[in-house]
Amino acid sequence: MPILRVNAGPEGLCLDRSPAAPSSALRSAARGTGPIIILIHGFKYDPTCLRHSPHTRIFAQRTHPDKPGDVAWLRHLGFGTGDPGEGLAIAFGWRARGNIWAAHASARAAGRQLADMVADLHRHAPTRPIHVMTHSMGSEVIFEALRTLPAHSIQRIVTITGASYISSAVTALQSGAGRLAELINITSRENDLFDFIYERLIAPPAPLDRAIGGGLDLPNTVTIQLDCAHTLAQLTCFGGHVAPAKARVCHWSGYTRPGALRFYTHCLRAPGATPLAALQAAMPSVPAPRWSRLFAQPYTPKPLPVAQKHAS
16 A cells, blocks of 8 residues: 555544544554655645545646646655555645635644654554655644654655744754754745745744745754755755746745656655755855845846947
């Protein structure tokens, strides 16, 4: 069973579109081999509504031709291929529709249920690495879970343009599980507008706090700014061949950009080939400031003087 679909809800965890208890399915799936990779979506999805369910969109096994923005994570992460070593994917759904305040509260509640699930998995499969990949407000789900998880529960986390405050991330990463986890914080100046809106609508836990799109500076974190040409050049040394950014504003390019999901797969499936210390050393010491992409001046070649035109 390479793919397990689990949803958080008011009554606790449940399997997607199934009346079966999730506990027995999780215990059975934990007996396998290979890594366990938990996928957590962000704002706008709701597994209780078929039209907006992440399981029929970004957690589908194939990208829907009418929804090219819903890039199928599972296929890019190497699941569903039949390879006996591909491990287990857990597509974790939570109710993230409605207004942003309701979704934020739902993310925290889902995080507590995620913690119970991960603790159960870790008890039944203590030698299998457990990794997490999130997008947008999915970062709030894993940060909430880290607060109560025991040490060694999670090995690596990839947050793609996370909708969380720096202080929330720091608190989570100073917990028993958080101190021993490695966080790869994917950012882009394409996401500045969404960070700005998040900071205006969600009250910060601490004064003058900023969203994690501005970067994290902890020993077990690395911030990778995907719209930075120097960063993209450096990633090729780690098997990352990510296409350059094209948009000035985009919340989804962190996983829709060609090559991005392939690089995250490499980070999660081959952490020895992408050591955190080496990634940290390869990144620019000072990230580009907020709005530097939105207000960048497009390059316009200057016309040649008349004399040079005739000479050419």
